[in-house]
Amino acid sequence: MSSRILSSLQARYESLKVTVSNDAKSPQAAKFLIELTDMSLKFLEKTSVRVPLISLVPNKSYFSFSLKSGKQKTARAINEALFDFKVRDRLNHILNNSLVTLPQEERKKLLYTTAMAFCCAIDLLKKGDQKTPATYFECLIEHLLSRTFGINPRSEVEVLRLEEEASTLPTDLIFDLGPGKSKFHVPIKISTRERVIQVFAHQKVLDGVHGIGTFTGMLVCLTETKLDHTKNEVVEICLPKQWILYQRFIAPIHRFYYFDLPKKYALLKTSTPPMQVLSFSEFFDEAQSLTVPK
Amino acid sequence: MSSRILSSLQARYESLKVTVSNDAKSPQAAKFLIELTDMSLKFLEKTSVRVPLISLVPNKSYFSFSLKSGKQKTARAINEALFDFKVRDRLNHILNNSLVTLPQEERKKLLYTTAMAFCCAIDLLKKGDQKTPATYFECLIEHLLSRTFGINPRSEVEVLRLEEEASTLPTDLIFDLGPGKSKFHVPIKISTRERVIQVFAHQKVLDGVHGIGTFTGMLVCLTETKLDHTKNEVVEICLPKQWILYQRFIAPIHRFYYFDLPKKYALLKTSTPPMQVLSFSEFFDEAQSLTVPK
Numbered sequence: 001m002s003s004r005i006l007s008s009l010q011a012r013y014e015s016l017k018v019t020v021s022n023d024a025k026s027p028q029a030a031k032f033l034i035e036l037t038d039m040s041l042k043f044l045e046k047t048s049v050r051v052p053l054i055s056l057v058p059n060k061s062y063f064s065f066s067l068k069s070g071k072q073k074t075a076r077a078i079n080e081a082l083f084d085f086k087v088r089d090r091l092n093h094i095l096n097n098s099l100v101t102l103p104q105e106e107r108k109k110l111l112y113t114t115a116m117a118f119c120c121a122i123d124l125l126k127k128g129d130q131k132t133p134a135t136y137f138e139c140l141i142e143h144l145l146s147r148t149f150g151i152n153p154r155s156e157v158e159v160l161r162l163e164e165e166a167s168t169l170p171t172d173l174i175f176d177l178g179p180g181k182s183k184f185h186v187p188i189k190i191s192t193r194e195r196v197i198q199v200f201a202h203q204k205v206l207d208g209v210h211g212i213g214t215f216t217g218m219l220v221c222l223t224e225t226k227l228d229h230t231k232n233e234v235v236e237i238c239l240p241k242q243w244i245l246y247q248r249f250i251a252p253i254h255r256f257y258y259f260d261l262p263k264k265y266a267l268l269k270t271s272t273p274p275m276q277v278l279s280f281s282e283f284f285d286e287a288q289s290l291t292v293p294k
Numbered sequence: 295m296s297s298r299i300l301s302s303l304q305a306r307y308e309s310l311k312v313t314v315s316n317d318a319k320s321p322q323a324a325k326f327l328i329e330l331t332d333m334s335l336k337f338l339e340k341t342s343v344r345v346p347l348i349s350l351v352p353n354k355s356y357f358s359f360s361l362k363s364g365k366q367k368t369a370r371a372i373n374e375a376l377f378d379f380k381v382r383d384r385l386n387h388i389l390n391n392s393l394v395t396l397p398q399e400e401r402k403k404l405l406y407t408t409a410m411a412f413c414c415a416i417d418l419l420k421k422g423d424q425k426t427p428a429t430y431f432e433c434l435i436e437h438l439l440s441r442t443f444g445i446n447p448r449s450e451v452e453v454l455r456l457e458e459e460a461s462t463l464p465t466d467l468i469f470d471l472g473p474g475k476s477k478f479h480v481p482i483k484i485s486t487r488e489r490v491i492q493v494f495a496h497q498k499v500l501d502g503v504h505g506i507g508t509f510t511g512m513l514v515c516l517t518e519t520k521l522d523h524t525k526n527e528v529v530e531i532c533l534p535k536q537w538i539l540y541q542r543f544i545a546p547i548h549r550f551y552y553f554d555l556p557k558k559y560a561l562l563k564t565s566t567p568p569m570q571v572l573s574f575s576e577f578f579d580e581a582q583s584l585t586v587p588k
Contacts, residue, residue, distance in 0.1 A: 197491075197495045197496070198491050198492065201491045201492070201494060201495035201498070201540070201544055202491070204495070204498065204543060204544050205539050205540065205543045205544060208542065208543030208544075209539070245499050245503070246495070246499065248502065249498060249499045249501075249502030249503060250495055250498050250499060250502075250544070
């Protein structure tokens with residue numbers, strides 16, 4: 001059973017990667033994302049049980065999936081309030097590009113469950129595979145953003161025209177909406193930890209090469225939770241004071257979006273300078289206003 | 295035999311860590327470094343054989359150690375020209391702080407062998423332990439620099455005095471030589487790969503908070519080699535064009551030192567802006583001139 005479901009998931013996952021790389025905004029990409037989520041939810045429902053976790057995050061409860069069969073393995077931590085098997089009935093909102101029609105709470109659940117289900121299935125079916133969940137998450141964001149902006153991204157920026165040969169800077173995604181419109185620099189991370197400084201540093205290079213204001217930085221993250229598998233404890237690793245330093249002294253990032261928004265980062269909206277750290281579900285409401293540089 | 299040598303090495307390694315954290319510049323730290331190197335070289339000589347590697351790095355030959363006993367495991371790649379069992383006779387140059395009296399080629403071998411021997415022993419004796427070699431390398435650099443500068447470092451910088459409570463920025467090492475003298479910001483890495491951008495970004499924060507020129511950035515690296523254990527091939531991963539971008543648009547680093555200096559980075563001395571990427575053995579000749587800000 002496990003090996004059959006793993007190979008079906010992997011086949012769809014490979015198709016998703018190819019489709020996103022060819023045409024990220026295509027409805028076909030949405031179809032693969034929905035299929036993977038649907039298959040993963042079915043698999044989790046049938047073959048696994050919920051393991052309660054000790055949450056050291058105030059006001060958030062977490063659990064993890066574990067296979068019913070003998071194996072002791074547990075998947076990643078899941079925010080109880082944001083994961084819902086019932087989103088299977090609403091997955092078509094991704095295909096129809098109609099997430100904006102869902103109320104915020106519904107939308108959050110749909111997005112979080114779509115991001116998490118496949119990752120949890122892979123956690124249970126493969127040992128120590130961090131890359132597949134990370135790539136899946138990138139594909140999800142790449143599809144949702146390109147669908148919303150109506151344009152596919154690229155993953156490098158031309159820099160250093162001064163020399164004979166042009167150099168390029170490899171980046172996460174770049175969405176260039178054309179003359180007079182925004183250009184977005186979109187790093188995507190499952191979680192940031194100490195690696196967040198890279199995001200600010202890349203923005204700084206873009207600001208330096210192309211001028212401040214040319215690229216709008218927009219970080220998209222899944223969560224900052226960390227699960228201690230021996231103690232079954234969940235913590236959120238947040239470094240808000242370092243974020244303030246980076247925002248002040250490296251380069252400002254315009255938006256930070258989270259699927260599971262850490263309170264400590266949400267509070268940065270009143271820091272100096274203020275930083276906009278929001279739930280990713282809010283992106284869909286403000287996307288149009290972001291397409292015009294302020 | 296293997297478990298006995300491993301526990302002796304680990305006991306000395308733990309003592310080294312404690313000693314360096316209490317008084318990095320102490321002769322006792324040198325004694326532990328020498329003992330660990332001596333024990334590791336004996337272990338390698340007795341129990342392992344040299345496995346030739348396919349070097350894809352022009353003009354450099356690499357080999358690796360592998361245990362004579364059945365186990366297939368190989369350690370990290372070693373630059374043949376820089377590793378020498380005979381340095382055991384010259385290890386006292388570390389204790390006497392007299393590296394500067396050795397000719398460059400001798401000094402390079404002594405430093406490289408001292409950095410590598412223990413790391414290779416750990417590669418062979420422990421599975422997947424990256425942290426012990428990295429920490430050992432940090433202890434080695436911390437001792438050599440603090441001994442040379444005659445002062446112990448600290449590992450954070452006070453920043454953000456504007457708020458009520460002072461924040462600190464965790465950094466690699468900071469050597470503050472006092473009024474009118476240099477303050478060094480010293481990141482230490484076994485190899486940099488895509489993580490080098492952190493070095494420039496930290497420097498940028500220090501420049502922003504304390505003013506440009508307050509901290510002199512000095513990166514110390516072991517090597518940029520990567521060994522493919524299935525193909526037995528060694529490559530050097532260098533991204534010189536990205537380094538130029540980071541040096542130009544994030545923050546300039548004053549010195550980059552390598553134990554196994556990559557040609558592509560050495561050539562950056564003629565780039566725009568010029569970057570000083572040198573063999574770490576050269577540090578000891580210029581250390582005194584670096585202590586006065588230019």
